[in-house]
Amino acid sequence: MSFFTDKQNAAPCPCGSGLTLGQCCGKFIDLDATPQKAVEVMRARYTAFALGHEDWLRATWAANKRPRKKIIDPQYKWLGLKIISTHEIDDKHATVEFIARARVGGSGAVRHHEVSRFEKRQDLWYYVDGDVLDK
Numbered sequence: 558m559s560f561f562t563d564k565q566n567a568a569p570c571p572c573g574s575g576l577t578l579g580q581c582c583g584k585f586i587d588l589d590a591t592p593q594k595a596v597e598v599m600r601a602r603y604t605a606f607a608l609g610h611e612d613w614l615r616a617t618w619a620a621n622k623r624p625r626k627k628i629i630d631p632q633y634k635w636l637g638l639k640i641i642s643t644h645e646i647d648d649k650h651a652t653v654e655f656i657a658r659a660r661v662g663g664s665g666a667v668r669h670h671e672v673s674r675f676e677k678r679q680d681l682w683y684y685v686d687g688d689v690l691d692k
């Protein structure tokens with residue numbers, strides 16, 4: 558079973574990897590595969606934001622940092638993701654710098670520039686938190 562239709566799975570992945578959704582972030586959100594790298598979690602979290610998969614965002618957020626309130630704000634229409642750099646600190650810690658663009662409600666586009674921290678716990682990568690840049 559897939560959360561996505563065949564048509565969605567065959568379309569370009571929202572994360573901008575150049576792969577189809579099914580080959581890229583879709584397989585992680587569908588729980589058919591486990592991300593092996595922090596940057597894969599980063600990309601799939603962007604895609605989960607873009608496609609409205611709250612449960613996957615919650616599941617990949619470190620339990621002690623996970624927000625209680627709803628994560629996805631439906632006012633945001635995500636337009637694209639650019640990975641600036643990834644830094645593997647050791648086999649359990651990594652950071653990913655990215656810029657995500659969105660349109661918010663009826664207004665113009667906004668940029669979200671962040672360095673996110675990821676941590677591997679029990680063999681799974683989790684988003685911990687991040688520093689928002691040039692706000």
Ligand SMILES: [Zn+2]
Nearest residue numbers: 570572581582
């Ligand atoms: Zn993707």
